[in-house]
Amino acid sequence: MAAVLLKLKAWMTKALNGVLIAAVALLVVDVCWGVFTRYVMGEQAGWTEELARFLLIWVSLLGGAVAFGIKGHLGVDYFVGKFHPEAQKLMAAAANLVVLFFAGAIFVYGGLRVVSDTLTIGQLTPALQWKMGYVYLALPISGIFMVIYTVENLVEICCSTEGGE
């Protein structure tokens, strides 16, 4: 069971990384295409700027989820470092619970509501004529990944406590 879960997680991370890599590459191509059309074709394609902004939202939020997986986010570890090792573990668990609440309440729940509200209004993006609600889908989707990675971090902390005893 654990092995299957681990394999599933590895696969998920790989897929997520692949999406991120593609999105960053696409961003570069998209903005350069905008410059190219402006100088060579005389008129900038209107959609390049819009697409770039939406890609940035997706890169930021999905990448944010990946960063939770590799503990890449900036924190202030000075105060926690002063605690007793056992207390540090407890703090780490508490911090991960806080992150879990953040991901659940803001990204998944709040994000879903943003998506459904925007879809109800039916807001369209000016140049691409996409439904803005779909752009906001980045919120709940990356929220789910954040929850998965944070739960994994929590399990890791709990296991290491048992191993230490």
Add this chain to the structure above:
Amino acid sequence: MGVVALVLIAVFVVLLIMNVPIAVAIALATFFAILAEGVDPSIMVAAKMANGVNSFALLAIPFFILSGHLMGKGGLARRLIDFAATLVGRLPGGLGYVNTLTCMLFGSISGSAAAAVSSVGGFMIPEMNRKGYGNEFNVAVTTTAATTGLLIPPSNIMIVYSVAAGSVSIAAMFMAGFLPGLITGLFIMLVGGIISIIRGYKGEAVEMLKWKPAAATGLIALMIVQIILSTRGVIDFGFWKLSNGMVWFIIWSAVCCACFITFRRAFLTLLLIVIVIGGILGGIFTATEAAAIAVVYSFLLSVVVYREIRMKDVPQILLDTGITTAVVMLLIGASSGMSWIMTMANIPQTVSAALLGLSENPIIILLTINLLLMVVGTFMDMTPAVLIFTPIFLPVVTQLGMHPVHFGIILIANLCIGLCTPPVGTCLFIGCGVGKTSIAKVTATLLPFFGAMIAALMVITYVPSTSLWLPVKTKQLKAEDVEKCGFMKVDKTEAADTDK
């Protein structure tokens, strides 16, 4: 102070102490502050997280990070060291100058002080140790000099500031950072030089370069740059006006030619700065587009020309870029919510009233702000500090008649010091790692360098023209807007009044 403000600050501080990621702490503090108002916060905070990064200007950040990664992995440090060595290597204590200059250039091109410490320090610290320079001295020079790259454009932290501050032009910030970055670098070199002379550290002779082919290529390349810049009206070289133009043309070409002979090894690398800054100033492209062009250029340079990066390494670099970007962007998204609720809760006004109640003297108030920021900088990283404190302090200093661009430079120069101070200093940690020494051992040697950085900060703070002169000259700021700012000018007019 109202309940909302109390909840905001309490939640934020508690979560920070728990070592919760700062972006999460900011978002949740905002969340509970809105909840204290009695409104359902989830949808507001979520929308702010997405819309806070929905900006074309912010796109420059991933691009500069990416081009920094590409350049940094492509043997950039070695090439810049060669260049710096030809310029200042022979002086007494020369390797210290070489180190500082390389760090300044590397930090400018890569946009990351941490990368500058590890890459430049990785080459220079062992080399300086071999030549008999003290290890602690070498670590101290590298650590402090690396931060100056954040002031010398292009610089991501300036983009973060201009977004946090609202209506501040990125191009103006870039121009404003040049002189303060140079001043800080010079002060560090000065301290390094004095210590070197006292301790008797020697310089090193450098071989001469083949200059004829170099001169020919350099002349042609720089003439093209000249013509582009002139036609775009960035700098008036005057050689379009045939009457006195030829003299200027010859002088300028001779200077360019001389530069190229010395720049040859690092020429293609340094051309990146010219493309980015020249492109932005000339109105050829926006900061974001310039950054995208920089990515293409550094990709061609390191993958095709120098071949120091293989194609199969590229996905990993893209992934690293994506993650680094996301860390910054999540902070920006969260802060956009927080700065909104801070304004709702009148926090900037409260802080402003408290500071202005402390003293009427702008010098004292600025000193207080600088001290506060320095304390914050010792334990918080630069990006979150800029995002959190810009909306709080900017209204205060604009009341004092300070230009937002000037304050941005002060803020960044100040937080640079925090990057190399214990207990939490990213650059210091990396520097000690590279130099295989401990923070405790380096601290005593670091003190004079802190002195240099603080002295530079004081000059930057109390002489506004260090930041504002160049943006005005390059037409990135309007002269009359800068004239309107009364900071550090009040004294003169008052003195004139009393004279009468």
